[in-house]
Amino acid sequence: MPCAAREPWRRNLSCERWPRTKADRPLIARLREELSALEARSELPPILASDRDPEAVAATSANARAAGVPLRVFESDARAIAALSPPGHVVANVPYGERLSAGSRKQLKSFYHSLGDALGALRGHRLALLSASDDFESAFGLRPRSRTTLWNGPLRCALYRYGR
Structure with a gap:
């Protein structure tokens, strides 16, 4: 069984309790399975994040680690x-x-x-x-x-x- 910390899509999301998303449960389940299959084959695209503020970069890195999201964060101007x-x-x-x-x-x-x-x-x-x-x-x-x-x-x- 894959680690839930590496697969944040396995967590229940607050929006799933919204009345409008109840009809989308089969779609959400299918998307989770597709993501799991991609992760198993190591085909997930990288997630990159940047900010020109070093404090924002540090906070983003810490939050991603705490959430178990694989994220590469670096300091950069968005225009670059x-x-x-x-x-x-x-x-x-x-x-x-x-x-x-x-x-x-x-x-x-x-x-x-x-x-x-x-x-x-x-x-x-x-x-x-x-x-x-x-x-x-x-x-x-x-x-x-x-x-x-x-x-x-x-x-x-x-x-x-x-x-x-």
Whole structure:
């Protein structure tokens, strides 16, 4: 029997108790079996995480270890991302600008634009980006495949999806 710490998908998730997901139980069970089979064949894609803040990198590493999630964490600016081979998924919670001083809105928009240039160059990758900034979508420069409104704590956010 595989170790549950190495297979976080074997844990029961809170969302499984939601009324809407009861109908999805067969799908969840099938996905767990597929993940288990992939893990047994060592075919799971690597999970990489980065942040430019060393404290965030340390916290992410500690949380991943505690959860039993195999994760490679490193310090890097998101705009320095290199393409994965084969193409993969990029998930990011981009800066919102909530803690920036006055006058930094222009800097934030410039960051979004350069991030859009960097991530837009990743051909074949799928992107999922979370932002609470009203400036994000226009400054990022790419047209999302979908946009979903949700909440990150008290902040109203949008989850933008790009790619296939």
